Amino acid sequence: MKPTVHPTPRPTLPLRAWSLLLLACAAALPPPAHASLLSGDALDTAANVISWFALLIVPVVLITVFWMVHILPEKIAEKRRHPQLAAIKTLCLLSLFFGGLLWPIAWLWAYTKPVLHKMAYGTDVDDHEEHGEALTPLHDAGIERHHHEHAAVAAPATAPARDARQDEVDALQRRIQSLEMALAMATGPARAGDAKDPGKAGE
Known part of the structure; x- marks a missing residue:
């Protein structure tokens, strides 16, 4: 006679554990996606406003900021009374055509001491307010000054100062x-x- 084998009962999860497991699975599921807080015509209006802002105002602001940063070397040179201000302005202008590659050179030039200019002319600063503008190469060479003197002699004596x-x-x-x-x-x-x-x- 064979002995009877009774199967061992499997442990079952209580009902509370099953409910917690289902809640955890539900929480892990992604919520439904919403594209915006707005919907319908309000969403279209907001999109139009943002697009016009991005097309008109942002480029103007970016160009203005780029230009203000781009002319910084000439402003620095003017403030430091650099005698080669005209050359620094020209380099800043050329930098526009070369994609800003020459701008760091203009920046460094504005901060340098013009040693060779001091050796040649005895000074490393120039009074731009006196001339009204930066010295030109002709002025540095003395040609422009002599030209103005000859023009003053040849001019008729009708000027009040003369x-x-x-x-x-x-x-x-x-x-x-x-x-x-x-x-x-x-x-x-x-x-x-x-x-x-x-x-x-x-x-």
């Missing part, structure tokens, strides 16, 4: 002539008396 200077010169010449005449009259009789009596002059 007339005022010419009037002062004429008045000074007349004053010198009157002083010379007064000196000649004062020393004239004394010299004539000395010429008549040479013995007295010897005594």
Whole structure:
């Protein structure tokens, strides 16, 4: 006679454990996606506003900021009274055509001390306010200055400043002539008396 084998009962999860497992699975599922807080016509209006902002205002702001950053070297050179300001401005302008590759060179140039300029001209700064603008290469060479001097001589004497200077010169010449005449009259009789009596002059 065979002994009867009773199967061992499997442990079952209580109902509470099953409910917790189902809640965890439900929480792990992704929620339904919402593209925006807005919907319908409000969503279309918001999209139109953002697109016009991105098409019109953002490029203007970016170009303005780029330009302000791009002219920084010439502003620095002007503030530091750099004698080669015109060359730095030209380099900044050329940098626009080369995609900004020359801009770091202009930046470094604006901060450098112009040693060769100081050796040649005795100074490493320039007074741009006096000339109204940066020195040009012709001005550095002295050609522009001589040209302006010759133009001032050849110009008609109708300019008010030149007339005022010419009037002062004429008045000074007349004053010198009157002083010379007064000196000649004062020393004239004394010299004539000395010429008549040479013995007295010897005594």
